[in-house]
Amino acid sequence: MLQIMMPAPLTFTMNEVPVPEVGDTQALIKIERLGICGSDMQIYHGKHKFMSYPIVLGHEGSGTLTKVGKAVQGFAVGDRVTIQPQNFCGRCYPCQQGLYNVCEHLSVMGVHETGMSSDYFVTEASKLLKLPDELSFDQGALIEPIAVATAVIRKVGGVNGAKVAVLGAGPIGNLVAQVANASGAKDVLITDINPKRLTIAEQCQIPHCVNSQEKDLATAIVDFFGANGADVIIDCAGIRQTISSAVQCARRGSRIAVVANFKTPVEIELVLLQRKEVTLYGIMMYLRQDFERAIQLVAQGKLHTQELVTNYFPVRHIQEAYQYVDDHFEDVMKVMLTFS
Ligand SMILES: [Zn+2]
Ligand SMILES: [Zn+2]
Structure with missing residues (x-):
C-alpha cells in the first residue's frame, strides 16, 4: 500500500x-x-x-x-x-x-x-x-475539528442563553461559532480581517460576521449584543491583538477561552481579568464525548x-x-x- x-x-x-x-x-x-x-x-x-x-x-x-x-x-x-x-x-x-x-x-x-x-x-x-449513514466521508474527516469546537463549548461551561463572540473565522473559529449557535447561544458574532472567511461564515449562517478592520471588537459587541456585552469571548485567532482586545472588551464576570495556538509569549493585562473577575480558560484538544457530540450535531443537520x-x-x-x-x-x- x-x-x-x-x-x-x-x-x-x-x-x-x-x-x-x-x-x-x-x-x-x-x-x-x-x-x-x-x-x-x-x-x-x-x-x-x-x-x-x-x-x-x-x-x-x-x-x-x-x-x-x-x-x-x-x-x-x-x-x-x-x-x-x-x-x-x-x-x-x-x-x-x-x-x-x-x-x-x-x-x-x-x-x-x-x-x-x-x-x-x-x-x-x-x-x-x-459514522451514521447520513454522514459523508468529508463530514467524517471534519469530526476531529468539530470535536475541538464541541470541547470548547463544553469546557467554558456551556453557552445556553449566552452571547458569544468568536475571534477568528478560520475552520476552528467557524466551527466554534456554529457549535455555539447549535448549543443554545442567544447570539453569536465572529470576527476576522479576511473577507473570504467572513463570507463563508455568513454562508454557515453565523448571525453576525464582522470585519475587525472595519469595526473594532468593542464596537461590534455593543452594536450586536448591547451594553451588557459578551458572556463568552473565544479566541481562535492566536494573535496578540485579538487576545488583548478580548481582555479589554471582556465584561465583568464573563469568560474568555484561549483555543488558538500562540506561537510566541503574549502579554495581557492580568489586572483587568482580576478587577473584572473574568475567568480565563486554556483549551487543549478533546475527549471522546466531544467526538460523540460532534457526530450527533452533524447527523442532526445542525452544522454547515x-x-x-x-x-x-x-x-x-x-x-x-x-x-x-x-x-x-x-x-x-x-x-x-x-x-x-
Ligand atoms: Zn487538526
Ligand atoms: Zn496520562
Missing part, C-alpha cells in the same frame, strides 16, 4: 509498504478522506515544537473498516468510521482525573506517531467512532460543513496540496485529500 512519509520539512516521499498487521484489539481502516489542518502546516514547515521527523502526517481521517481484530466488539467490517487521534497513558495524574487530553505522555497520531496518510491505517478499536471544504487533492498530490495551502493561505478553509 501507499504510505506517505515526511522525512524532513517540505518533503514528502511515496513509500510502498505492506498493509499493517491487525492485532486482536485493533482494526484496519481503508482511508477515504484526510483533512489538512493548521498543525499539519506547522509540521510541514518544521515549526511544530513538539514533534520529530520522519513522520507520517494526518489526524483528521475517515474511512471504512476492512479488518477487525478477534477481541473487538461493537465494530464490523464495512463500518464507516472516524478516528480520535489521541493515545494517552491512562496512568498519569491528569489521565486518572479523566483529563487524558492533557496526558503527560500524550501522543497524537500524525504529530508524535504515525498518522493516516496511507491507503490503510491500523489503530486500536477504542479510538474509532462509527460542506461550505468549509474549499479544495480536494488526490493523496498522491499531497505535495501540491500543501503547497496550495501555503500559497493560498488566505483563501483556503479545509483542504481534503482523497483516496482511490
Whole structure:
C-alpha cells in the first residue's frame, strides 16, 4: 500500500509498504478522506515544537473498516468510521482525573506517531467512532475539528442563553461559532480581517460576521449584543491583538477561552481579568464525548460543513496540496485529500 512519509520539512516521499498487521484489539481502516489542518502546516514547515521527523502526517481521517481484530466488539467490517487521534497513558495524574487530553505522555497520531496518510491505517478499536449513514466521508474527516469546537463549548461551561463572540473565522473559529449557535447561544458574532472567511461564515449562517478592520471588537459587541456585552469571548485567532482586545472588551464576570495556538509569549493585562473577575480558560484538544457530540450535531443537520471544504487533492498530490495551502493561505478553509 501507499504510505506517505515526511522525512524532513517540505518533503514528502511515496513509500510502498505492506498493509499493517491487525492485532486482536485493533482494526484496519481503508482511508477515504484526510483533512489538512493548521498543525499539519506547522509540521510541514518544521515549526511544530513538539514533534520529530520522519513522520507520517494526518489526524483528521475517515474511512471504512476492512479488518477487525478477534477481541473487538461493537465494530464490523464495512463500518464507516472516524478516528480520535489521541493515545494517552491512562496512568498519569491528569489521565486518572479523566483529563487524558492533557496526558503527560500524550501522543497524537500524525504529530508524535504515525498518522493516516496511507491507503490503510491500523489503530486500536477504542479510538474509532462509527459514522451514521447520513454522514459523508468529508463530514467524517471534519469530526476531529468539530470535536475541538464541541470541547470548547463544553469546557467554558456551556453557552445556553449566552452571547458569544468568536475571534477568528478560520475552520476552528467557524466551527466554534456554529457549535455555539447549535448549543443554545442567544447570539453569536465572529470576527476576522479576511473577507473570504467572513463570507463563508455568513454562508454557515453565523448571525453576525464582522470585519475587525472595519469595526473594532468593542464596537461590534455593543452594536450586536448591547451594553451588557459578551458572556463568552473565544479566541481562535492566536494573535496578540485579538487576545488583548478580548481582555479589554471582556465584561465583568464573563469568560474568555484561549483555543488558538500562540506561537510566541503574549502579554495581557492580568489586572483587568482580576478587577473584572473574568475567568480565563486554556483549551487543549478533546475527549471522546466531544467526538460523540460532534457526530450527533452533524447527523442532526445542525452544522454547515460542506461550505468549509474549499479544495480536494488526490493523496498522491499531497505535495501540491500543501503547497496550495501555503500559497493560498488566505483563501483556503479545509483542504481534503482523497483516496482511490
Ligand atoms: Zn487538526
Ligand atoms: Zn496520562
